[in-house]
Amino acid sequence: MEVTARAPGKIILSGEHAVVHGSTAVVASIDLYTFVSLRLSTSENDCTLRLLLKDVGLELSWDVGKIKAALPESDGFDSSTPTTCTREFSEAISALVAEQNIPEAKIGPAGISAFLWLYTSIRGFEPATVVVKSELPLGSGLGSSAALSVALAAALLASLSPGSLDSSKQGWLDFEDDKLDLLNRWAFEGEKILHGKPSGIDNTVSTYGSIIEFKSGNLTMIKSNLPLKMLITNTKVERNTKALVAGVSERTLRHPEAMASVFRAMDSISTEFSMLIQSPATDELAITENEKKIAELMEMNQGLLQCLGVSHAVIETVLRTTLKYKLTSKLTGAGAGGCVLTLLPSLLSGTLVDKVIAELESCGFQCLIAGIGGKGAQVSFISTS
Numbered sequence: 212m213e214v215t216a217r218a219p220g221k222i223i224l225s226g227e228h229a230v231v232h233g234s235t236a237v238v239a240s241i242d243l244y245t246f247v248s249l250r251l252s253t254s255e256n257d258c259t260l261r262l263l264l265k266d267v268g269l270e271l272s273w274d275v276g277k278i279k280a281a282l283p284e285s286d287g288f289d290s291s292t293p294t295t296c297t298r299e300f301s302e303a304i305s306a307l308v309a310e311q312n313i314p315e316a317k318i319g320p321a322g323i324s325a326f327l328w329l330y331t332s333i334r335g336f337e338p339a340t341v342v343v344k345s346e347l348p349l350g351s352g353l354g355s356s357a358a359l360s361v362a363l364a365a366a367l368l369a370s371l372s373p374g375s376l377d378s379s380k381q382g383w384l385d386f387e388d389d390k391l392d393l394l395n396r397w398a399f400e401g402e403k404i405l406h407g408k409p410s411g412i413d414n415t416v417s418t419y420g421s422i423i424e425f426k427s428g429n430l431t432m433i434k435s436n437l438p439l440k441m442l443i444t445n446t447k448v449e450r451n452t453k454a455l456v457a458g459v460s461e462r463t464l465r466h467p468e469a470m471a472s473v474f475r476a477m478d479s480i481s482t483e484f485s486m487l488i489q490s491p492a493t494d495e496l497a498i499t500e501n502e503k504k505i506a507e508l509m510e511m512n513q514g515l516l517q518c519l520g521v522s523h524a525v526i527e528t529v530l531r532t533t534l535k536y537k538l539t540s541k542l543t544g545a546g547a548g549g550c551v552l553t554l555l556p557s558l559l560s561g562t563l564v565d566k567v568i569a570e571l572e573s574c575g576f577q578c579l580i581a582g583i584g585g586k587g588a589q590v591s592f593i594s595t596s
């Protein structure tokens with residue numbers, strides 16, 4: 212049997228970074244996915260765990276006996292109890308990754324460490340082949356690390372106990388709510404390896420989908436009464452979320468009061484953003500008025516993100532370019548490059564949108580318009596017999 216899981220990326224509409232420090236944030240899933248296929252070995256002679264990372268052209272393999280010998284003694288794995296990777300395990304896993312001699316330019320080791328932690332914690336030391344493929348740009352603010360963690364955990368948990376999932380059914384199947392909570396908690400353990408000190412917002416929206424108001428681990432699914440059409444511009448400047456999150460924490464240590472004020476302001480912006488998109492807007496005038504207020508909140512949010520030190524020259528280029536067309540933009544995700552959101556008001560003509568995209572792409576950027584607020588993690592069972 213082979214199981215394939217898919218998990219969506221995300222756009223943070225308001226409150227990134229501040230959410231790590233307890234502020235409210237608003238986040239939406241997007242219809243770009245990371246796919247993880249897991250096929251357990253059927254041959255008794257096969258003692259290999261294979262990981263194929265298609266997006267970075269890496270094929271890695273370990274003898275499962277060697278993995279078991281390299282990891283510290285433990286009471287065995289318990290898939291029902293998400294556990295944080297300890298320093299001792301982290302050092303042993305880093306050594307298993309280092310022996311693969313991965314070219315640094317290809318990919319940071321964190322994604323592979325997260326894989327080894329989730330695999331051995333949930334499935335133990337069973338030989339298998341795991342294939343990862345994504346529609347998301349990596350390291351660009353669209354939640355590729357969370358989509359990886361969620362899709363990995365989803366495939367592993369579904370392979371262990373399909374539970375209510377009917378493996379004879381075709382197509383993408385939804386998890387039961389209680390399974391989603393377990394999945395999200397395991398994915399959060401993967402994000403801790405990838406993000407250092409994650410808030411949990413990225414793995415939560417990749418697990419549950421939809422649009423979510425998130426604060427200190429608490430989530431409220433919200434329904435937007437506004438179209439919320441967003442142009443996503445990928446500046447193609449890759450960066451590392453873990454380092455950026457750490458940088459904001461260091462600035463907070465240097466300027467505690469000032470930064471606390473910024474976080475409080477971002478909390479207010481997110482709360483108002485959430486209230487606005489849920490407020491009833493039936494006619495064009497009401498929608499336009501609310502879209503103008505949303506644009507103002509995005510502009511204010513971007514200004515505060517500059518206070519945190521996570522903007523970048525290429526982000527400023529996108530801001531200036533879209534402002535020429537009286538459009539408002541803000542970075543999304545960890546910043547310092549990556550992706551920028553531009554609100555496309557519902558009355559905006561397609562011709563104008565095409566002009567904005569053409570000018571942005573002439574700067575070497577890549578533009579896309581993704582559907583937002585869709586499904587979260589799902590699995591599909593493909594018979595390989």
Ligand SMILES: Nc1ncnc2c1ncn2[C@@H]1O[C@H](COP(=O)(O)OP(=O)(O)OP(=O)(O)O)[C@@H](O)[C@H]1O
Pocket residue numbers: 245264265266267318319320321322323343344345348349350351352353354355356357359405406413450451452453543544545546549
């Ligand atoms: N499809 C993938 N294949 C291999 N590694 C991946 C994949 N997706 C994510 N990763 C891992 O996640 C890292 C990128 O995570 P990072 O958190 O820095 O960026 P992001 O999640 O795309 O952006 P943000 O956290 O701001 O939303 C990559 O360097 C890699 O280690």
Ligand SMILES: C[C@@](O)(CCO)CC(=O)[O-]
Pocket residue numbers: 223226227228229230231352354406408409410411412413452456543544545
């Ligand atoms: C920058 C951050 O707020 C969002 C990254 O997409 C980090 C986090 O919340 O884990």
Ligand SMILES: [Mg+2]
Pocket residue numbers: 354355356357405406413452
């Ligand atoms: Mg990430």
